[in-house]
Amino acid sequence: EEISEGKVTWQSPSNIALVKYWGKRENQIPANPSVSFTLNYCKTTTSLSFQKKENPSNNFDFELFFEGEKKPSFRPKIEQFFRRIEAYLPFLKEYNFTIHTSNSFPHSSGIASSASGMSALALCLMSLEKELDPLMTEEFFTRKASFLARLGSGSACRSIEGELVVWGKHETEGSSDLFGVKYPSEVHQNFKDYQDVILLVDKGEKQVSSTVGHDLMNGHPFAEQRFEQAHENLAKLQDVFKSGNLLAFTELVESEALTLHAMMMSSRPYFLLMKPHTLAIINKVFRFRQKTGLHPCFTLDAGANVHLLFPKKEKEAVMSFIEEELVEHCQDGQYIKDEVGAGAKRI
Numbered sequence: 001e002e003i004s005e006g007k008v009t010w011q012s013p014s015n016i017a018l019v020k021y022w023g024k025r026e027n028q029i030p031a032n033p034s035v036s037f038t039l040n041y042c043k044t045t046t047s048l049s050f051q052k053k054e055n056p057s058n059n060f061d062f063e064l065f066f067e068g069e070k071k072p073s074f075r076p077k078i079e080q081f082f083r084r085i086e087a088y089l090p091f092l093k094e095y096n097f098t099i100h101t102s103n104s105f106p107h108s109s110g111i112a113s114s115a116s117g118m119s120a121l122a123l124c125l126m127s128l129e130k131e132l133d134p135l136m137t138e139e140f141f142t143r144k145a146s147f148l149a150r151l152g153s154g155s156a157c158r159s160i161e162g163e164l165v166v167w168g169k170h171e172t173e174g175s176s177d178l179f180g181v182k183y184p185s186e187v188h189q190n191f192k193d194y195q196d197v198i199l200l201v202d203k204g205e206k207q208v209s210s211t212v213g214h215d216l217m218n219g220h221p222f223a224e225q226r227f228e229q230a231h232e233n234l235a236k237l238q239d240v241f242k243s244g245n246l247l248a249f250t251e252l253v254e255s256e257a258l259t260l261h262a263m264m265m266s267s268r269p270y271f272l273l274m275k276p277h278t279l280a281i282i283n284k285v286f287r288f289r290q291k292t293g294l295h296p297c298f299t300l301d302a303g304a305n306v307h308l309l310f311p312k313k314e315k316e317a318v319m320s321f322i323e324e325e326l327v328e329h330c331q332d333g334q335y336i337k338d339e340v341g342a343g344a345k346r347i
């Protein structure tokens with residue numbers, strides 16, 4: 001097909017890893033498998049307008065607007081993304097692109113937008129490819145979108161679908177290092193409506209970029225054991241998803257988060273990303289569980305903010321706990337209420 005111009009818009013969510021991806025090889029191949037909940041409200045909306053160039057050039061030609069404003073500082077990331085995916089989307093240099101992107105969450109919230117942002121852009125480009133190749137199957141579309149998103153930011157490949165996504169070769173059916181797949185096995189009702197309240201402890205810029213972070217695992221003294229442990233934890237989590245054992249879930253997810261930070265703390269150079277308020281929240285969550293027998297558990301990304309995960313049936317009690325005891329540890333008292341979602345949507 002010959003397509004001279006058009007526009008597509010995708011909304012793609014963020015995700016929160018339960019078993020963490022930390023460490024990668026060439027071409028964004030993860031050093032270990034990971035699994036995440038896809039979120040619902042934290043998302044990026046990206047519109048891509050495209051116009052066939054009259055005189056083909058050897059450049060990637062695009063204009064980029066973030067929340068309505070030109071963003072020169074984002075260009076290098078997009079350039080790099082285009083370079084990495086050009087081999088798989090040969091039409092990239094044949095079009096002029098205008099990209100408009102915005103996030104549902106405040107941009108100084110310390111929430112990384114690379115997963116939602118890169119997956120949204122990958123999906124827009126796939127929609128153009130589908131116009132050029134209308135016979136493309138739905139399955140191919142989804143898989144390739146995840147494949148491309150991975151080349152933008154590893155964890156972005158877990159944002160295309162919901163509700164649980166596995167990325168990285170593992171005994172899990174259909175899993176791959178190249179793209180994320182919907183978790184294929186049985187999931188107990190307990191995990192179908194999980195809530196994620198993101199407690200904004202530190203809304204500043206990330207102190208360690210993912211690139212630097214993953215690099216720290218090269219030559220890390222505990223790297224091999226860690227990668228093995230991630231495999232084991234994913235296998236254990238599969239039993240937990242099936243049985244619905246909330247306590248086992250809590251223990252495993254918290255241990256993954258602390259291990260991620262332990263890896264950073266035992267790297268050279270080291271990164272200590274938890275703040276005093278992060279630790280205060282962790283301690284209070286532990287005591288709350290002991291006292292009430294309920295199951296909120298924390299997890300962390302490479303930063304100080306805390307994701308508090310819990311089943312919907314515990315929402316009322318946990319929200320009161322957050323209001324009464326945790327909000328005081330959040331910067332400007334801010335937190336974001338999210339929950340498990342169904343994946344990206346074309347709008």
Ligand code: PMV
Nearest residue numbers: 017020021153154155210302
């Ligand atoms: O996708 P990246 O390269 O930004 O890496 C994300 C790594 C963690 O968020 C810390 C863990 C994960 O699996 O999402």
